[in-house]
Amino acid sequence: MKKISSKALELNIAEYRVDVTIDPKYSVIQEVMSKYGGLKRQLDTFLEELCHPRKNWQFIVDEARKYSTGYFYDLKTHEKGPEAVRLYMEISLEAIDSETTPEVKVASYSNLYMLLQKFIRESNDEMVKFIPVINYGFRAIRDLSPEQFALITRSYYQVNRLAATFRESAPAGSDCTEINLLLVRFIE
Numbered sequence: 001m002k003k004i005s006s007k008a009l010e011l012n013i014a015e016y017r018v019d020v021t022i023d024p025k026y027s028v029i030q031e032v033m034s035k036y037g038g039l040k041r042q043l044d045t046f047l048e049e050l051c052h053p054r055k056n057w058q059f060i061v062d063e064a065r066k067y068s069t070g071y072f073y074d075l076k077t078h079e080k081g082p083e084a085v086r087l088y089m090e091i092s093l094e095a096i097d098s099e100t101t102p103e104v105k106v107a108s109y110s111n112l113y114m115l116l117q118k119f120i121r122e123s124n125d126e127m128v129k130f131i132p133v134i135n136y137g138f139r140a141i142r143d144l145s146p147e148q149f150a151l152i153t154r155s156y157y158q159v160n161r162l163a164a165t166f167r168e169s170a171p172a173g174s175d176c177t178e179i180n181l182l183l184v185r186f187i188e
Helices: 007-016 024-032 037-051 057-070 072-077 081-097 102-122 124-142 146-153 159-169 177-187
Strands: none
Touching: 024 037, 024 081, 037 057, 057 072, 057 081, 057 102, 072 081, 072 102, 072 124, 081 102, 081 124, 081 146, 102 124, 102 146, 102 159, 124 159, 124 177, 159 177
């Protein structure tokens, strides 16, 4: 091992070396992904970074996209899929709310948008059980601060297109209150 030449760097590394425990709330994500034994180590690394006091948001946002959209079928069909999807939404929202670069915030919003869009377009008969979490996503976007909301309104992923997709795909009689309220804020 190479000796560190700077005493300040050595102290800095020692100061930020912490044992990280994965928050038990993320056990739902682990459960949904449990049939992929080979991914356990990678998934745990992602969840540990998420629970670390000094988060690497770029890594978290990239990994959240990989797991939330790349394993869509598992989320869609698992009995705890809606809980896991809500956690992925919360991760995106936390990244948007974090002290990080605008690029990471926009990438995190893109994750949230794509996750919502995927469940709206492709969950088919399973969509009914995801309506509450989809509405949670709409409400959470609507409740973003003015600065955060302004950032996402300039994104490629526009709320009006998401609303149109929801109206086309939602089961008959679905409550459109949350998406309508989001559209009102978007149009203002």
